[in-house]
Amino acid sequence: MVSVGFKHLKEHIIICGLGTTAMYIIELLEPIQKETAKHAHENLVIDSSEEAINKLKTQWPNINCMIGNATDDDVLEQANIREAYGIFPVLSSEKDNLYITMAARQLNPRIRIVARTADVHNTGNKLFKGGANSVISPNLMGGLRLVSEIVRPHATDFLDELLHQADPWLHIEEVIIPSDSSLSGHMLKEIELHKRCGLNIIALKKYNHSLYAYNPSGTVLIEDGDTIVVLGYSDQIDKLEKLARGED
């Protein structure tokens, strides 16, 4: 059942290492794959333990899997990594994940690599250098989430509402003031944004600065090319964009 290879797979997603994370990923990928059935990404799981693979098969009978060591380039070749869409190196060993990341990037310059690490500072940086598109640390994410839920439960709810698209969708938007906008040349308090579209400006980046000023005061001057950051519903933000372009 093993080394037949998966050369026929294209635009697939390779999952290296069958741990808790891999199981969650397989579960989470399923609805996405159903949704985008037209150009579905098939999964391919690689793990060195036959026992683990057999266990996976009882739960997901149709899943593609290979028994083998993903840190072996031949195994990656058999998984047709050169034509894969993406890869999750989620083995328990940090070194192995780093190796797979580097090998995958070498074999396929356009593959998406989303790696996992326990140590953001040391291994995390190495993974980025090795070619990972994104590096996630369960310890860091879990730790920050636990703190947020404990120290600021309402603010956490609020941020969740911002991040999860719903209808109507409350979100943060950055609007660049076009040149010759009717807004430029005025102080913040003069443009009466709240009266006109129900929005407050939560941050502002001057056209000649790279950093944001948060909670700008009413006396700040708006000029062409400035970026204003607002938090609001889509219709409010549409109104603001029209206003900035002078279509109101």
Next chain:
Amino acid sequence: MYKILRQRSIKALVLVLTVFAIGTVGFHLLLDNLTLMDSLYLTVVTLATVGYGDLSPHINMPPDGNPYVIKLFAILIILVGMGSVLYGLGIMTEYLVSGDLARRRNEKRMLKLISSLKDHYIVCGGGRSGHYIMQELKKTLRPFVLIEKSEERIRELQHEFDDLLYVNDDATQDDIINQAMPENASGIIAVLPDEKDNLFIVMSMAQKKKRSGKQLRIAAKVEHFKKMAPKMKSAGADCIISPELISSRRMVSEMFRPSVTTFLDRMLNDDRAVIRVEEVTVSHNSDLAGKTVKDARIHDRTGLLVVAIRKDAAGKFISNPGPEQSIEPNDVLISMGEMDKIINLRRIAEGK
């Protein structure tokens, strides 16, 4: 104090060794047929006041030896040698006992500092997650106490957290958690590696909370969300997080979505200052209560905008509150900004 004692112990050791060396060489030169090994043996037997009688200055006196010189040498070795051995033992004992005393004194001081805390957070487990949790608590200027079993791990963490408050023991024992003063705390976060231990902590804290009727938020880390979350919930956890699950979600979305750094990401990683989206609750005796947003002049007083108001605990948020929006007691205000400004706003909202 500790260092001086260490130096003195080294001196005492050198003294004892010198006496042994002089005794060995002296007996070897003065007595008949004694090898260096025999002489060392005789010195040790003498100074330990054992005196087997198989070797002695008397028995091994050479025929042409001067008994006065030999006896005087023996007397010298006995007096000086026993003196230095006793002195050395004394120093060693003091060294060991004082280390113990210093540790006990330190523990006492620690407990005193912890008992003076209010509205602090308790972190059970100083592993990787615990480490990140403490970093965030420190960044956002919130006091916390760590409970960690391994003394070595605490030493490591002390390099990063200068004034770390900790209880060096097993967090799954009730009397140990109580040392971290949960009755005065705002929250407790259980991040021990074993999820069963976390369940135990949640249960015992939930009981305590019920009995005291105080506000205490309880959070726990689990590994197997489906299996453990219902148990944690019924045990009384306010928040249950599986780092594996939330990070897997994130990993899957990163796989399909090109990684764009959002405004929020950039804000959270601003290296000029610690910027957070935070909340404050308006108390009855705050001067904000009963005013409109315009009259409360929050921006003038704190430099912060209120980005949303929540009127009741699980209700909808009023985003972009206008100047005429009223602020009432128990309202939760959401604001975004530097931590010192947030703390200032909290002081005003709590009427302190």
